[in-house]
């Protein structure tokens with residue numbers, strides 16, 4: 016696979032560059048207050064004790080009916096956890112906390128405009144708002160357990176409220192990242208079969224109140240063309256009572272939530288007891304084809320896993336103020352802004368805007384204002400904050416006990432700035448490696464038990480047994496010093512259940528490669544392929560090197576190269592398209608897009624722009640190519656395959672290597688002159 020070679024070339028250099036790092040140890044003060052200090056947890060979660068060890072996680076939740084079978088493997092590799100159990104996620108995240116914590120803040124909402132007041136939503140208020148909105152969803156929209164609803168909401172308190180209202184009814188939510196385009200939203204509406212779309216009129220980002228409602232119009236129009244009629248669009252208002260978008264409402268289809276809601280004031284809806292294995296939500300993510308995959312997550316297993324990891328890895332206590340900077344539109348936000356933290360009764364922060372606007376101090380000011388003591392972000396944000404304001408954290412009076420990094424590998428140098436400046440040398444750091452598919456953390460240190468090592472995620476979580484295979488299927492032992500394909504040997508409760516509507520793709524993509532027997536009902540025969548390359552040090556710490564497939568990680572966001580290429584191919588002039596990752600100092604990677612034209616078409620002014628716009632329309636601005644290179648021809652193998660490895664090397668100012676075996680070696684020089692000058 017050409018794409019794989021790119022990863023290997025660039026990652027090999029990272030491996031050389033990152034020397035083994037010294038350990039950092041948690042302070043006695045942190046250990047004294049930590050939720051998990053018992054080293055024996057690793058013994059209790061040994062493979063011999065699988066799957067019964069996970070009972071402890073299920074017991075962090077309240078069940079209507081307790082389960083009878085911890086793991087049902089009869090439909091391998093679609094695993095069912097806690098079978099026979101009945102549970103409701105909203106009850107566990109809200110109702111059960113009322114007896115002791117109803118006046119505690121559940122959600123702190125931080126608006127972007129400096130002049131606007133923070134909103135502090137108590138568990139009692141959250142309970143009221145979730146109930147009323149659930150009543151609206153049930154009685155006004157006719158939604159019931161098992162129906163799917165697409166959400167296209169920005170980072171506002173109404174997003175978790177909407178998710179929890181769905182969960183209360185057993186309605187499966189599918190939140191589409193707010194920055195995605197209307198077209199991308201349409202694909203997810205169609206695939207999930209949603210007839211209701213929930214959006215917001217507008218939201219703030221970087222000083223502008225963006226018209227978000229216009230995306231709903233595009234989404235409905237595109238979905239209708241694909242045969243999926245959206246009959247209701249619910250529009251929350253960023254400023255209740257005031258419609259803030261320029262795009263008009265569509266009569267009969269669009270309903271302003273704040274106009275309909277008064278009918279349901281005071282309504283109380285009993286949470287619907289759902290089977291543990293009923294889907295709680297879908298989260299679409301990029302894969303190796305142009306079509307995003309709807310990862311289907313369960314109710315009982317997922318919630319147990321995110322509650323336990325929030326408690327033991329995030330070290331959340333009810334008295335903590337916890338801020339995860341991710342967007343709820345990604346899995347990190349679902350698991351570690353909404354479901355995990357609320358299940359363990361945290362105060363969780365939802366903030367609007369970006370960390371670097373209006374100034375470099377914004378994050379630290381929010382931390383100071385709210386007395387945040389647990390902080391969770393991604394390397395791309397750390398790099399950006401470090402660049403624009405290396406001294407900023409010192410100016411603010413806050414103290415973190417705990418910090419997380421997630422989403423992409425963190426360079427040890429950046430890690431140390433995070434530790435020394437952001438954490439002021441007081442906070443532990445956990446580097447959590449996991450995926451949309453996995454629901455929660457796969458590798459990380461338990462912060463009071465294992466020391467930190469910059470650049471390494473750490474060992475497998477309790478009950479997560481990693482194994483690294485080479486391409487031939489041989490196991491690379493601990494300390495082998497070689498990179499391989501990291502897999503998980505056993506199922507775990509947070510794992511997704513399948514790809515929505517495409518079981519075959521689920522099996523093929525995640526299990527086929529190292530499956531020992533496709534007929535087997537034994538989990539031991541089905542290692543889960545993560546799609547990442549990794550090395551395991553002699554101490555069992557895992558260092559993740561990057562993707563082995565056609566996925567580019569831009570600012571910690573997964574983009575499928577095929578999705579970008581398909582969008583470019585929609586432009587009439589374009590014959591071929593190839594996307595390669597280019598290293599970027601803040602974002603980690605950026606996509607470079609190469610296109611060649613159909614016969615009869617010439618390069619013209621504005622063509623590159625047109626191709627770039629097509630990508631933004633299809634996916635969203637986050638997929639915008641760094642550069643669109645219009646080339647006469649693509650470098651190709653004799654069998655006609657585009658050599659992305661060569662293009663990747665050129666884009667990254669590297670030597671393209673031996674190209675003599677190509678069908679058209681001359682084109683490489685021509686492209687090099689164009690790209691490298």
Ligand code: 6R9
Pocket residue numbers: 300345346347420421422423424425446447448449450451452472545546547559560561562568571572573
């Ligand atoms: C949670 C999330 C998953 C991919 C994953 C890997 C990369 C995530 C990482 C990391 C190195 C970490 N990744 N965490 N790489 N260190 N701590 O990010 O999910 O958006 O599905 O991305 O991100 O390549 O396979 P998702």
